Ligand code: SF4
Ligand code: SF4
């Protein structure tokens with residue numbers, strides 16, 4: 001599929017509607033984000049391994065707001081972009097999404113239920129993805145077994161911050177999880193359960209279920225079993241689906257009548 | 271400490287403009303109340319964030335109660351709207367985590383409702399006593 005992608009990106013660059021294209025480049029075996037310009041050699045452009053680009057796009061709004069940028073994005077990355085734009089981290093007007101459809105195999109690996117980006121230009125959308133995500137059955141809450149389950153899971157944490165660093169929607173300037181007032185430094189595992197609940201709460205109206213955090217977690221904590229459940233609650237309570245409608249405001253940034261809360265918009269956080 | 275000696279530790283966030291004044295009024299009127307709570311004055315219930323509840327419970331607090339102006343009366347117009355919505359998410363979190371959601375509660379008390387302050391506090395303290403020590407106690 002990389003060959004196809006190179007062709008598509010070359011075409012987009014030739015058309016000249018964008019100043020450059022953000023994608024992945026392989027350099028001596030290492031893959032990372034790269035900004036390709038017209039005339040650049042595209043042979044090094046690759047599509048995998050997955051590397052979430054939305055947070056990289058944030059750089060443009062901050063440092064080069066007049067740049068029109070194309071970006072090779074998968075479905076989950078496009079949804080992350082929508083959540084970031086609602087918090088004024090990226091400017092959707094300045095970004096042209098070059099949609100990349102994950103292969104059936106990739107979709108299966110992630111347990112993807114959301115599917116391809118809106119405008120697929122590379123690859124073919126996978127048909128027949130499951131409609132809804134299946135959650136693991138949690139132990140009963142009444143006799144404390146559920147709490148014990150989370151205690152056991154969260155106590156495996158080595159506080160590597162992988163879950164936060166790979167997350168395409170973790171965009172706060174100062175992260176509470178790294179603030180010693182909230183989470184004491186120098187001890188492992190982090191005390192139950194502020195560290196993990198801070199992240200979970202912040203994900204409730206913005207996680208787009210790419211499950212990159214779980215893939216990154218070296219001790220296999222089922223992080224999105226909590227985040228995903230909260231997303232369903234938020235959907236039920238506030239009729240809000242993350243990553244879907246760029247115009248709909250996140251429910252925790254609006255009043256009970258769904259009206260905007262103004263100063264919060266400036267803040268970018270939540 | 272044995273079961274019988276256990277007394278709940280409860281944190282009450284009161285907004286400066288309504289609920290704190292309501293609490294004050296209850297005090298001035300010498301209304302009888304349980305003594306298991308400490309009041310933290312915040313400028314608005316919208317200043318409360320669920321992260322405070324996580325941290326408090328990690329440190330051994332058995333119940334968290336947030337009191338603000340009635341909806342429509344917030345000094346900052348919409349602070350209590352935000353608090354209410356955050357609370358709904360917080361409650362869901364408690365359920366998924368396996369902690370009784372009744373350990374956290376939000377309610378409204380105006381500056382003139384000293385009697386109401388007494389009533390809601392008394393009821394909340396009784397409920398936490400019923401639930402017993404928080405299973406999150408001390409972040410073990
Ligand atoms: S699944 Fe994990 S990495 Fe992906 S958006 Fe949600 S919290 Fe972030
Ligand atoms: S990735 Fe896993 S081990 Fe690392 S901080 Fe997150 S939960 Fe803890």
Ligand code: FES
Pocket residue numbers: 285286287288289313314315316337338339343344345346347349350
């Ligand atoms: S000032 Fe009382 S709730 Fe906002």
